[in-house]
Amino acid sequence: MKRRIIIFHAVIAALLMPAFFSCGSKQKLYIYNWTYYTPDSVIEKFEKEYHVRVIYDEFASNEDMYAKLRTSKGRYASYDVVFPSKDYVPIMIRQEMLERIDKSKLSNLGNIDPEVLQIASYDPEMEYSVPYFYGAAGIVVNTAKVPNYETSWSIFAREDLKGRMTMLDDMREVMGGALSFLGYSSNSRDPLQINAAKDHVNNFWKPNLVKFDSETFGKSYANGEFWVVHAFPEAVYEEIADNRQLLDSTVFFIPKEGGPSYIDNMCILKGARNIDLAHKFIDFIHRPEIYAEFADTFGLPATVNIPARMHKKGVSLYKAEELNNTELVEDVGTALDIYSNAWFNSIRAGD
Secondary structure (H helix, E strand, O other), X not given: OHHHHHHHHHHHHHHHHHHHHHHHOOEEEEEEEEOOOOOHHHHHHHHHHHOEEEEEEEEOOHHHHHHHHHHOOOHHHHOOEEOOEOOOHHHHHHOOOEOOOOHHXXXXXXXXXXXXXXXXXXXXXXXXXXXEEEEOOEEEEEOOOOOOOOOOHHHHHOXXXXXXXXXXXXXXXXXXXXXXXXXXXXXXXXXXHHHHXXXXXXXXXXXXXXXXXXXXXXXXXXXOOOOEEEEOHHHHHHHHOOOHHHHHHEEEEOOOOOOEEEEEEEEEEOOOOXXXXXXXXXXXXXXXXXXXXXXXXXXXXXOOEOOHHHHOOOOOOOOHHHHHHOEEOOOOHHHHHHHHHHHHHHHOOOO
């Protein structure tokens, strides 16, 4: 009996061995992207079409992404494609962290909205970056728990909601929101204005928050722990998509005072091992039906890809026009040190 079992397992192993080596020999594409930002279905379609395997790592903020890449022992080539926001692309270009985009390998660049390229002043010719999404964080509210609210950053000052709210663990998003609420530019370089924003967060918002969180707020909102969250809406939508009751009671708004907005980009890291495959992935994303699938999965408007708007089937959590009252996060140069000091040595000190 034992001999038969051994022979049986040997036969099974022999049958599985070609599949094992076939899977192991697949070319790999290493992607470093934001949490909740490329649908599994899109990754699976790409893998199937090109007979490759995608290794997908996530980051929660530009600061985390940048710090990891700069301190990586293997330099930047640990990944092939990375998704930095507008303010980090010029930094990474200056520091020679990015490969040039070979536009001859991209057939879908014509689908990108020229208006988005016009405001992408950091790289309008797409020499080092291809826009992925133009959007903004905002505020998600469970109206079943919070029926009366103002579409304003001031919601975080409400003491009656203490212990039921979170804000993003993202320096420029939180500081930018506070600057906008106070009537300043979310890209202010004025030390007095930046410190006023810091004081406002510390004195009026932080006391009512459970925490600053860019990773688990979607899950915690979905399970009812939080009622108001400063959020990238796609992270919440992904968690509540199957909960009709919560979907019906959830609203997302961009505060009336405005706030930061962003263009996230697809870039190829310097020394990437799979440059040709990286170009294929970028071009794949901008196929209209694929971009529409990305947008629909997360309840987003197809802000960057024009023909994808005709392929969308789902409802968006907000309209692209709502971005008109926001400011794109800019590279603030040496003022970044002032932001960092306010954030790490004051707002987040001791956390």
